[in-house]
Amino acid sequence: MNKRGRGGDASLPATPTRLRIARAIGRDLIPWFLAQQRDLPWRKNRTPYRVWISELMLQQTRVDTVIPYFQRFMRAFPSLAALARAREQDVLKAWEGLGYYGRARRARETAIRLVAQSRGRFPRTPAELQQLPGIGTYTAAAIASLAYGYPSAVVDGNVIRVVSRWFGLKRRADDPRLKAQVQELAQALLPPGQAADFNEAVMELGALLCSPRAPRCKDCPMVSVCHAASSGNAEAYPAAKVRSRPPVRHVGAGVIVGPDGRILIAQRKSDAMLGGMWEFPGGGVEEGETIPGCIARELKEELGLTVRVGEPVITVKHTFTHFTMFLHAYFVYPVRGKPRPLGCADWAWVEIDAIAGYPLPRADQKIYAAVRSRLGS
Numbered sequence: 001m002n003k004r005g006r007g008g009d010a011s012l013p014a015t016p017t018r019l020r021i022a023r024a025i026g027r028d029l030i031p032w033f034l035a036q037q038r039d040l041p042w043r044k045n046r047t048p049y050r051v052w053i054s055e056l057m058l059q060q061t062r063v064d065t066v067i068p069y070f071q072r073f074m075r076a077f078p079s080l081a082a083l084a085r086a087r088e089q090d091v092l093k094a095w096e097g098l099g100y101y102g103r104a105r106r107a108r109e110t111a112i113r114l115v116a117q118s119r120g121r122f123p124r125t126p127a128e129l130q131q132l133p134g135i136g137t138y139t140a141a142a143i144a145s146l147a148y149g150y151p152s153a154v155v156d157g158n159v160i161r162v163v164s165r166w167f168g169l170k171r172r173a174d175d176p177r178l179k180a181q182v183q184e185l186a187q188a189l190l191p192p193g194q195a196a197d198f199n200e201a202v203m204e205l206g207a208l209l210c211s212p213r214a215p216r217c218k219d220c221p222m223v224s225v226c227h228a229a230s231s232g233n234a235e236a237y238p239a240a241k242v243r244s245r246p247p248v249r250h251v252g253a254g255v256i257v258g259p260d261g262r263i264l265i266a267q268r269k270s271d272a273m274l275g276g277m278w279e280f281p282g283g284g285v286e287e288g289e290t291i292p293g294c295i296a297r298e299l300k301e302e303l304g305l306t307v308r309v310g311e312p313v314i315t316v317k318h319t320f321t322h323f324t325m326f327l328h329a330y331f332v333y334p335v336r337g338k339p340r341p342l343g344c345a346d347w348a349w350v351e352i353d354a355i356a357g358y359p360l361p362r363a364d365q366k367i368y369a370a371v372r373s374r375l376g377s
Contacts, residue, residue, distance in 0.1 A: 017167065017225075017227075018185070018188065018189070020225045021166050021167075021189060021222070021225050022189055022191075024221075024222055024224065024225045025189060025191060025198065025201075025222075026191050026194075028221040028222060028224075029198075029201050029202070029205065029221050029222055030191070030194060030197050030198065030201050031221075032201070032205075032221040033197060033200060033201035033204050033205070034197070036204075036208070037200070037204055038063075038204070038208075040054075040063065040067070041054075041067060041070055041071055041074075042054035042070060043200075046146065046147060047147065048122035048143055048147040048148070049079065049080045049083075049122070050074070051142060051143050051146045051147045052107075052122070052135075052139070052143050053070065053073060053074070053107065054066070054070055055138075055139050055142045055143070056103045056104075056107060056134070056139065057069055057070055057073075057098060057103075059100065059103065059139075060099075060100060060321065061098060061099070063207065065098075066098075069094075069095070069097070069098050072094060073094050073095070076090070076094045077091070077094070079120075080111050080114060080115060080120045080122075081111075081115055081120055083107065083108055083111040084108070084111040084112045084114070084115040084116075084120075086108060088105060088108060088276055089276070089358070089359060091104050091105070091107070091108045092104055092105070092276050092277060092359035093357070093358070093359040095359070096359045096360060096365075097362055097365070099361075099362065101274055101275065101276060101277055101359075101361075102134070102275060103134060105270070105275065105276055106133040106134030107134060109133045109134070110132045110133045110134060110135065113132065113133070114132070122143065122147070124144060124148045124150065125144055125150060126140040126141050126144045126150065126152050127140075129143055129144060138154065138155065138156060140152075141153065141154045141155075141199075142154045142199070145195040145196050145199050146196045146199065146200070149193070149195055149196055150195060151190050151192075151195045152187070152190075152195065153183060153186035153187040153189075153190055153195075153198075153199065154186075154199040154203070155179060155182055155183050155186055156203060157173070157206075158202070158203045158205075158206025158207055158210075159182060159186060159199075159202050159203060159206065160173060160178060160179060160182050160238065161173065161206055161210060161212065161237075161238065162202050162205055162206045162210045163182045163185055163186055163202070164178065164182065164228075164237050164238040165210060165215075165226055165227065165228035165229070165234055165237045165238075166222065166225065166226050166227060166228070167185060167227060168227030168228060168231070168237060169181060169182070169237065169238055170236065170237060170238060170239050171238055171239060172238060172239045172240070172241055172242065173238045173239065173240065173241050174241045174242075175238075178238055186202070205220070205221075205222070210234075212235070213235060214235075215234045215235065217229040217234055246319070246320075246322060246323045246324050247322075247323045247324070248323065248324050248325075248326065249284060249285075249323050249324070249325050249326070250284070250285040250291070250325075250326050250328065251282060251283060251284050251285065251294075251325055251326070251327045251328065252282045252283065252284075252285055252291045252292075252294035252295040252298060252328050252329075252330070253279070253280040253281065253282035253295065253327055253328065253329045253330075253364075253367060254280060254281055254282050254295045254298070254299050254307065254309070254329075254330060254331075254332035255280050255313055255329055255330065255331050255332060255367065255371055256280075256281070256299070256305070256307065256332045256333075256334060257331055257332070257333055258334065258349055261351075261352070261375075262349040262350055262351055262352075263280075263349070263350055263351075263352055263355065263371070264281070264303075264339060264347060264348070264349055264350075265278045265279065265280060265281070265347070265348055265350055265355060265358060266278065266279060266280075266281040266302065266303065266341075266344040266345075266346070266347045267279075267344055267345040267346040267347070267348075268344060268345060269343075269344060269345045270345060274361050276345070276359070277359050277360065277361050277364075278348075278358040278359060278360055278364075279360065279361060279364045280329060280364055280367050280368075281298065281299060281302050281303060281344065281347075282294070282295055282298045282299070282302075282327075282329075283298035283301075283302065285328075291312075291328045291330065292309035292330060295307075295309050295330055295332060296309055299332065301342065301343055302342055302343035302344055303337075303339045303340060303341070303342060303343070303344070303347060304337050304338070304339065304340040304342050305334055305335075305336070305337045305338075305339060306334075306335045306336040306337050307332045307333060307334055307335055308332070308333045308335050309330050309331075309332050310330060310331040310332060310333060311330065311331055312328065312329070312330050312331075313329040313330060313331055313367060313370050313371060313374060314329050314366065314367055314370040315327065315328045315329070316329070316363045316366045316367060318362065318363040325363070327363045327364075327367070329367045329370070329371075352371065352372060352375060355368055356368070
């Protein structure tokens with residue numbers, strides 16, 4: 001345990017409720033966490049670098065999904081210096097399948113900056129950490145508190161839910177005012193010298209017991225001081241987000257097969273969604289356009305190629321945060337023109353087996369598997 005740093009927030013008046021919760025944190029919650037915490041790889045040999053990479057990976061991603069990716073990434077890039085030396089393509093390949101690839105690219109940029117400017121040392125305060133590429137309020141607080149014991153509360157979705165239930169806060173879970181209120185309360189509750197244990201304990205409680213649906217209140221170490229548990233309807237806290245059905249987008253992709261059997265893949269521009277990744281080129285279907293028509297138009301605009309669109313390969317459904325995509329892949333055969341990077345960063349003719357060495361988004365990995373099956377490789 002890291003015992004450095006003060007806790008609490010003197011600007012927030014103490015109330016009987018807050019004092020009861022604060023006592024229960026030290027008496028019940030932290031001992032529960034120390035006894036029951038999951039055996040997670042980033043909790044071993046804890047360094048600022050390992051905390052940082054784990055927190056980047058855990059954004060929008062389940063813990064059980066992240067574990068093998070974190071272990072693979074640490075094998076490939078065991079230190080900040082190793083990440084700074086790496087090629088961007090190797091970093092993206094190690095991140096392949098996690099999504100949100102901008103995180104990987106910015107991580108490499110940050111590693112390069114830290115090695116060049118501070119001999120590989122991370123800043124120790126949230127304010128300094130937020131000056132680095134891709135490190136926002138949450139990640140900065142996590143690194144500072146978990147690696148250095150800095151007294152900064154870490155607030156994610158689990159923390160918002162847990163603290164809302166302790167205090168009976170009923171604003172919607174996605175209301176910025178609720179997040180600000182929880183941030184203030186969590187900061188005030190920080191036990192002196194135990195910022196890391198407190199932050200991890202609250203997040204662990206939200207992950208293991210205080211779940212959005214069917215929370216296990218009877219097993220919770222904080223049940224005696226929890227407003228939501230005493231109400232008999234813990235699920236009502238905080239109020240549910242207003243959810244709308246995400247829009248659907250149809251995208252055409254060309255599996256361009258050359259005369260020698262090699263396949264043309266394209267690299268997305270660095271400032272685009274999935275920047276730096278390689279893909280079977282294509283784009284969005286416009287109103288009134290057929291899938292083959294879309295593919296022919298996109299390949300002309302992106303690569304300067306006139307093509308004949310052949311038979312379909314596969315349709316892949318993939319859900320992003322804000323929309324659902326149906327990616328329709330077709331075999332395509334060049335008719336005229338030489339590839340030029342008109343709408344992409346780069347392109348390459350690649351043997352089918354060698355495509356596996358390129359970082360592909362998850363949807364394109366499914367296309368690749370279908371292509372290998374169809375072409376017998």
